[in-house]
Amino acid sequence: MANTALRLLFLLLLGLPLPALALNSITILTSASSAPVNEFTEHFKNELAQNFNLKLPVKIISAEDAAASRLILSDEELLIAVGVQALEQAGKLDFKAPVLGVLIPQLSFEKILIDSKHSSRVFSAVLLDQPFSRQLALVKAALPAASNIGVLFGPASLPSSIGLQQAARLHNLGLVQENVNKAPDLMPKLRHVLENSSALLAVPDPAVYNRESVPTILLTSYRYQKPVIGFSQAYVRAGALAAVYSTPRQIAKQAAETVRQFTAKPQAGLPPPQAPKYFSVDINRQVARSLGIEIGDENALSETMLRIERLLP
Amino acid sequence: MHARLLPACMLLYASCMHAAESKGSELLSEDAYLGDVPQVLTVSRLAQPVTDAPAAVTVIDRETIRASGIVDLPDIFRLVPGFYVATNASFFQTVNPVVSYHGMTDAYSRRMQVMIDGRSVYEPLYGGVQWSDLPLALADIERIEVTRGPNAASYGANSFLGVINIITQHSSQTEGSSVSLIHGNGRNEAYYRYGGKINDLTYRVTTGYRQDDGLQKRNDGKRTKMITVRADYRASNKDELEFQFGYNGGDREEGDANFDSVVFHPRSKDVYSHFQLLRWRHAISDSSDLTIQAYHSLDQSNDPIVSADLRFVPDLAALAPFLASPRIRINNDVRNERFDLEVQHTFSLMDKTRMVWGSSVRQDRTTAPFYLNTTDTDTFNLLRGFAHLELRPLKRLVFNLGAMVEHNDLTGTDVSPRAGANFTLAPGHTLRVGISTATRTPTYLEEKFQARIVIPTTIPGVTAISERFRDSGGLDPERIVSREIGYLGSAGGVSIDARLFHDTLSDLIKGTRVPRPYIPPPGFVAITGRPGTYVNDGNADVRGFEAQLQWRLGGTMRLIANYARTKIYGKADELERDFLQSAPTETISALLTQRFGAGWDGSLAYYQMSSVAALGDGDPLGTNRHWDARLARRFELKRVRGEVAAAVQNLFDSHYHEFAAYNVMGRRAYVNLKLDF
Numbered sequence: 001m002a003n004t005a006l007r008l009l010f011l012l013l014l015g016l017p018l019p020a021l022a023l024n025s026i027t028i029l030t031s032a033s034s035a036p037v038n039e040f041t042e043h044f045k046n047e048l049a050q051n052f053n054l055k056l057p058v059k060i061i062s063a064e065d066a067a068a069s070r071l072i073l074s075d076e077e078l079l080i081a082v083g084v085q086a087l088e089q090a091g092k093l094d095f096k097a098p099v100l101g102v103l104i105p106q107l108s109f110e111k112i113l114i115d116s117k118h119s120s121r122v123f124s125a126v127l128l129d130q131p132f133s134r135q136l137a138l139v140k141a142a143l144p145a146a147s148n149i150g151v152l153f154g155p156a157s158l159p160s161s162i163g164l165q166q167a168a169r170l171h172n173l174g175l176v177q178e179n180v181n182k183a184p185d186l187m188p189k190l191r192h193v194l195e196n197s198s199a200l201l202a203v204p205d206p207a208v209y210n211r212e213s214v215p216t217i218l219l220t221s222y223r224y225q226k227p228v229i230g231f232s233q234a235y236v237r238a239g240a241l242a243a244v245y246s247t248p249r250q251i252a253k254q255a256a257e258t259v260r261q262f263t264a265k266p267q268a269g270l271p272p273p274q275a276p277k278y279f280s281v282d283i284n285r286q287v288a289r290s291l292g293i294e295i296g297d298e299n300a301l302s303e304t305m306l307r308i309e310r311l312l313p
Numbered sequence: 314m315h316a317r318l319l320p321a322c323m324l325l326y327a328s329c330m331h332a333a334e335s336k337g338s339e340l341l342s343e344d345a346y347l348g349d350v351p352q353v354l355t356v357s358r359l360a361q362p363v364t365d366a367p368a369a370v371t372v373i374d375r376e377t378i379r380a381s382g383i384v385d386l387p388d389i390f391r392l393v394p395g396f397y398v399a400t401n402a403s404f405f406q407t408v409n410p411v412v413s414y415h416g417m418t419d420a421y422s423r424r425m426q427v428m429i430d431g432r433s434v435y436e437p438l439y440g441g442v443q444w445s446d447l448p449l450a451l452a453d454i455e456r457i458e459v460t461r462g463p464n465a466a467s468y469g470a471n472s473f474l475g476v477i478n479i480i481t482q483h484s485s486q487t488e489g490s491s492v493s494l495i496h497g498n499g500r501n502e503a504y505y506r507y508g509g510k511i512n513d514l515t516y517r518v519t520t521g522y523r524q525d526d527g528l529q530k531r532n533d534g535k536r537t538k539m540i541t542v543r544a545d546y547r548a549s550n551k552d553e554l555e556f557q558f559g560y561n562g563g564d565r566e567e568g569d570a571n572f573d574s575v576v577f578h579p580r581s582k583d584v585y586s587h588f589q590l591l592r593w594r595h596a597i598s599d600s601s602d603l604t605i606q607a608y609h610s611l612d613q614s615n616d617p618i619v620s621a622d623l624r625f626v627p628d629l630a631a632l633a634p635f636l637a638s639p640r641i642r643i644n645n646d647v648r649n650e651r652f653d654l655e656v657q658h659t660f661s662l663m664d665k666t667r668m669v670w671g672s673s674v675r676q677d678r679t680t681a682p683f684y685l686n687t688t689d690t691d692t693f694n695l696l697r698g699f700a701h702l703e704l705r706p707l708k709r710l711v712f713n714l715g716a717m718v719e720h721n722d723l724t725g726t727d728v729s730p731r732a733g734a735n736f737t738l739a740p741g742h743t744l745r746v747g748i749s750t751a752t753r754t755p756t757y758l759e760e761k762f763q764a765r766i767v768i769p770t771t772i773p774g775v776t777a778i779s780e781r782f783r784d785s786g787g788l789d790p791e792r793i794v795s796r797e798i799g800y801l802g803s804a805g806g807v808s809i810d811a812r813l814f815h816d817t818l819s820d821l822i823k824g825t826r827v828p829r830p831y832i833p834p835p836g837f838v839a840i841t842g843r844p845g846t847y848v849n850d851g852n853a854d855v856r857g858f859e860a861q862l863q864w865r866l867g868g869t870m871r872l873i874a875n876y877a878r879t880k881i882y883g884k885a886d887e888l889e890r891d892f893l894q895s896a897p898t899e900t901i902s903a904l905l906t907q908r909f910g911a912g913w914d915g916s917l918a919y920y921q922m923s924s925v926a927a928l929g930d931g932d933p934l935g936t937n938r939h940w941d942a943r944l945a946r947r948f949e950l951k952r953v954r955g956e957v958a959a960a961v962q963n964l965f966d967s968h969y970h971e972f973a974a975y976n977v978m979g980r981r982a983y984v985n986l987k988l989d990f
Contacts, residue, residue, distance in 0.1 A: 036347040084342045103343040111340060128346045156341075187488060188954075206341050211351065212513065215547060216485040218353040223455065223486065232346045237599050239354025248347070285664050286600065290359035294740070 023263045024076040025057045027097075029090055031083025032064050040082050040103055040248035040255075047256035056263075063089045073097035078259065084108045087125070091116030098262070098270050101125035102255045103248060105204060107156050109273055124270040126255050130231070130244050131275045132160075132167035133309060135201060138244045138281065139229055140171060141304035142295055143199055148174035150197030150226075152189060154205030155181060164203070170312050180208050190217060194224040201229045202240070214238065227291055236282040241293065243282055244305070250278035281305070351550045352596040356667070357604055357659040360458075364743040365703065367713030367733035368464055369799050369812045371861065373457040377873065380906040380916040382943035382960030384495060384502075384983055386451060387412045387444050390477070391902050391920050393459050394810075394859040394875040399972035402531035403930060404569035404577075410444050411927065411972055414461055414475030415816075415855055415879050416896030419929025420972070423756050424791075426464075426472040429479045430557065431655075432590055432608045435471055437677050437693060438647060438684065440756040446586050446612065448541050448559030450504050450519045452493055452987070455482040461859070462795045462814065463751030465729035466701050466715030469673065473753040473793055481557075484508055484515040484545045490990050497983030499526030516544040527566070528976060532579045537563030551597075557590040565614070569975075576620045576643065576766055586612040601660030604671075608653050616645035623768065629840070632777055637769035648680040670700035679757060684782075686763035695721040701731075709737040713747070723760060724790045727752045745799035752790040759822050759847040760786050768840070778837035780844035783827050789849050792819045806865040816855040822847050823889040824929075853883035853892065869908040876901055891926040894933065899923040912947040932973045939978070940964040955988040 030037050061068050063086040073079055075096035081087040087101040091112040106129040113123055139149055153161050168175040176197040178189035200221050202209055218239040221228045230240030254277050281298045288295045363370050371393045383389050387410035390396045397416040413422045423440020434442050460476040468476045487508040495502040501524045508517035520540045527533030541559040548554055562585025568578050588610035595603045620641045624633045657671035677693040701715035716730040733747025762782035769776050797814040826843040833839040857879035864872040879896040906916040918941040926933035945958035966980035
């Protein structure tokens, strides 16, 4: 109690907007219609209605509508921004309502937050990026014999490399890291990483992994007979050995839980940007067989991963 | 914080407004995580793991090609157990290395199928492959898959004794510029390669020039220019197009005065070939894809022969006063054009089944006025259907079933089935049993040659003729049934590939002479004896054992060692002369590579082949042994990566012979400089 009072006082002194004391409605601002965006929206509404019994009115606006740019929300409303386009829009608007972004890559969230006029207490997200520890748990579960993992960082993802280095130490895995600053560097650095590691862990960065480079990366990795751990289900279909990812439905579940916690205690503000809690694992069996990798089924792998994470120091 | 953010926000607001107008912003969209990614490693692209393969497959990778120090591609097959490889500066139609699995070959290796990226380079005229005519640079090879044994179900017609499938690098793997220079032993080669990318299209162009004086005392010099182009275009997330073009042309020396100094005397031919290939790969789903491939190739050699002055030929002394003209002219041009279209569907059901099936149609158009005794173009059509099924009822057990049905203009319809089972004894140890069949279509040499040398005289009604070949046609295809037990094991850094085989060959085609009495065609007077012809006669059993060991020690040493023992059984009087001795009883080869650090690496190779008598122009030869060595230094200067290497073949200069007594192999040394930038 005293803590909250002190916080409120502190905020008052700083002249920052006070968080609302109640929540009246939820507005969902969606990016251009796409399967993931629609899937999230539908499941999110269901979760709110069924599981949390929240009787709040829910409005849905598309960021493509002209009305979206004139959106004004009071601080008793909550804005859920689905997708980068919507969050970017929300970041530019000047209103008092707290904003929770969903289906947002970490790199984009950080950029939008810096560019926006909102404070981080009222501007948060449920991110798409899986925690490094979980990705390395997948590596250990799928490739128990792996000792070194190769990673390519680009200019945008480089700051997060420290986090990966820490996670690798915890998991007792060696890290072979190369930083790609310009496009011609990609191939030689990729080759170096593949020659010196057991697998390539893909860390999202548009400078490294983009529509043109992904086929080359997958082909080269296959040529070196090294598996790739992707960061989405599509990567597994394209030729990565495995990936841990979260579906829009799983994000919706977590977003609904966050909203519920927020409605219970709005003065606490939104929690800081969260990594996805619920995840799935996908495996490309053809690639596994072609590389001679024995791999269990997805459920067994998920369980092994949870066990590995639980046993971490 | 606010104070700093405000002007930044103003700026960003302005740029954000601009971004809102353009379709996307520079922000990483959620599409990267939730959207589609181009399907790259589709089922047909994923190689079947060697442990699941129904046949003995040896894969030669780029590193082995580099470390071996070879300059001619055929030499790399000395490192595949059971292969017979011989440099041969022959004097007729080919000045070409001989490559054949288990021997049983003359100068023309017609019992082997050779493909480059799915395109057959098997020549229908004499059979075999003109290795020096291939538009292919060694540096562009990704890997070579060698099937030791028949493999008709996968590779089609004439995959008889074995199959060599050369796969070139995807153009995305060869971006940038590369220069390669080779000098040594009367041989100079220069290659330039450039690879680039434009959005979803990657491409490479390789050009090369080769000047090769060949073996000493043999007339086998070559001067060839080569250009190849490969482009890979990603049309959509599910579609990839591949285009290839190649040209290879130049002068070829041919002929030997000892063999023939009158008509096919030492001379220079103009030989060129080119091809175009288009392939469309479409991913139907995660576990199925469709490939459609079409190619066209043309091989041409121009050989306008002007004979020696016939008045001074001792054997023709009787004719000398009556010759219509002192010299005769023969048009020995050979032109072969191939059109091929193939459709293939690959799919996988869960984890348990994988199936490849498809169909292809091919037409060969051959013009060889001298050999076929007509200026007409001979057309040969081939229709083929194939299917291969891989079943995995248990995790440890894989069944492979396959068959090819082929119909061609020469031999009608044939079915070549194949069956096998692979059983995993323990992780890393696989046992394979299998039986595979194939047929070999007769070549033009065997089926349709009517080659003759005609010498007109001034005597009315008398024309001298020397009939070289008079094929009657109607030959049956040769057949092979191959049975094998194989073992694949790997533990630590050691892997072993061993095989016991028993092959039965039947309806073997052998050269003979037209039966007596020899009656020349009406109006002609024969000046030589019975012409050659071909018949199906003879069966043979081939039995043996082969093994390859690969050992990687530390990260710096690699050893490949091969051993093969082969024995051919049959009735000598039924079979071609020397057939039973045409496979070396024992061959041993080894390649040891060591990385020394600071960019230095070296390799040492040993090759040993016991006595063998090749067919046709081959001679019985004793045991051959020789050593090769190579030393290389890699370096990096700013943006340029390079390698300088010196290779010596036949290090101790043991003069030995290959294929025939006239091929004398001395010591050869080459220097190679390679730069990538």
